[in-house]
Amino acid sequence: xxxxxxxxxxxxxxxxxxxxxxxxxxxxxxxxxxxxxxxxxxxxxxxxxxxxxxxxxxxxxxxxxxxxxxxxxxxxxxxxxxxxxxxxxxxxxxxxxxxxxxxxxxxxxxxxxxxxxxxxxxxxxxxxxxxxxxxxxxxxxxxxxxxxxxxxxxxxxxxxxxxxxxxxxxxxxxxxxxxxxxxxxxxxxxxxxxxxxxxxxxxxxxxxxxxxxxxxxxxxxxxxxxxxxxxxxxxxxxx
Numbered sequence: 001x002x003x004x005x006x007x008x009x010x011x012x013x014x015x016x017x018x019x020x021x022x023x024x025x026x027x028x029x030x031x032x033x034x035x036x037x038x039x040x041x042x043x044x045x046x047x048x049x050x051x052x053x054x055x056x057x058x059x060x061x062x063x064x065x066x067x068x069x070x071x072x073x074x075x076x077x078x079x080x081x082x083x084x085x086x087x088x089x090x091x092x093x094x095x096x097x098x099x100x101x102x103x104x105x106x107x108x109x110x111x112x113x114x115x116x117x118x119x120x121x122x123x124x125x126x127x128x129x130x131x132x133x134x135x136x137x138x139x140x141x142x143x144x145x146x147x148x149x150x151x152x153x154x155x156x157x158x159x160x161x162x163x164x165x166x167x168x169x170x171x172x173x174x175x176x177x178x179x180x181x182x183x184x185x186x187x188x189x190x191x192x193x194x195x196x197x198x199x200x201x202x203x204x205x206x207x208x209x210x211x212x213x214x215x216x217x218x219x220x221x222x223x224x225x226x227x228x229x230x231x232x233x234x235x236x237x238x239x
Contacts, residue, residue, distance in 0.1 A: 007216045009043040019127040024150035028191045029221075031058040031214045034148070035157065036119035037127045043216050047198065048108040054196040058214040060153075060221065061190045063183055065210035072176055072207075075169045082135050082142070082168075084177060088124035089132040091115070095144045095160065102160040117158045118146060130157070133177055135170065145174040147181070153189040154182045172204050179208075 015037045019027075027034070031041045047054050068076070091114050099114040111117075119126040128148055135143040145159035156178055161170035175192060182190045192205050195213065212221040 007043055009041060009216060011042070012038065012040040014038055015127050017127070018125065021128060021149070021151035024128045024148065024155075025153045025189075028060070028150065028153055028155050028189070030219070031216065033058075033155070033191075033194065034127060035117045036123075039127075045196070050198070052198075054198045057195050057197070057216075059192050059195050059206070060212050060214075061179065061192065061208055062210040062212060063179070063188055063190055066179065066190075067209050068176065069207065069209065072172065075172050076176055079135075079168055079173050082137055082173070085134040085136070086181060087132050087134065089118060089130040089146050091118055091123055091132070091146075094141055095132075095134075098141065098144065098162060099160045101163060105163065114158070114160075131181070133174060133181070135161075135174065135177070137165070142168070143170040143174050145178060147178050149185070149187075152187055153191065154178070154185070154187055155191040156193060169204075175205065175208075 009031075017037075027039060032039050033041065041058075043056050045054050045056060046052075096114050099111075103110050118130065123146075124130055124132075128150060131147045131149060133145045133147060134141060141162070142165045143159065143161035146157040148155045148157055156175065159171060159174045161168075161174070179190055192208070195206060211224050213224050214220075215222055
């Protein structure tokens with residue numbers, strides 16, 4: 001895909017308060033993401049490392065057709081000792097400290113603060129219901145992620161983990177647990193975020209069954225199931 005072939009989209013808006021679950025579903029289905037009450041969608045971004053453009057595609061997983069791969073099942077089995085707590089999002093001091101340590105792994109575009117991704121005053125309710133999934137081992141927190149919930153879908157907002165436990169594949173693990181919880185809620189779709197056609201450290205987020213990407217031009221969701229999105233397979237950044 002060339003720059004000339006790309007559809008340029010760069011839009012954003014703010015909501016004043018709560019958004020009905022059905023409208024959250026519609027927004028996610030149209031390619032919107034949100035951090036707190038700030039909604040945005042874009043089709044291109046500049047990569048500081050390569051000094052080139054990256055092509056953005058929203059991703060979602062059809063939960064009615066999804067199943068875990070062998071490698072994902074191994075991640076779950078390797079983490080059977082993890083204790084999970086699912087609570088209304090609160091982003092306490094322990095999680096914020098983990099966020100600050102976790103962001104040191106990024107070579108370019110490091111995130112600022114966890115409050116940039118959640119509503120500062122009411123993270124559990126604005127713009128919609130938001131859950132915090134907390135993973136602990138031996139009583140110590142090792143990972144946390146945040147999941148926005150609509151009527152028939154949910155969107156993953158952000159996840160952090162303790163770098164000392166990287167061998168546990170905690171980034172993948174929190175996604176697997178979010179998917180399991182979405183299934184328990186009877187939801188149809190899970191939105192893991194955006195992907196680029198260019199490679200990055202987030203490749204694992206494309207290795208899921210029943211995966212779809214949004215065609216910006218037609219507005220239709222296309223089955224890819226881990227295949228390339230007009231670019232290299234399994235090398236796409238989800239943001």
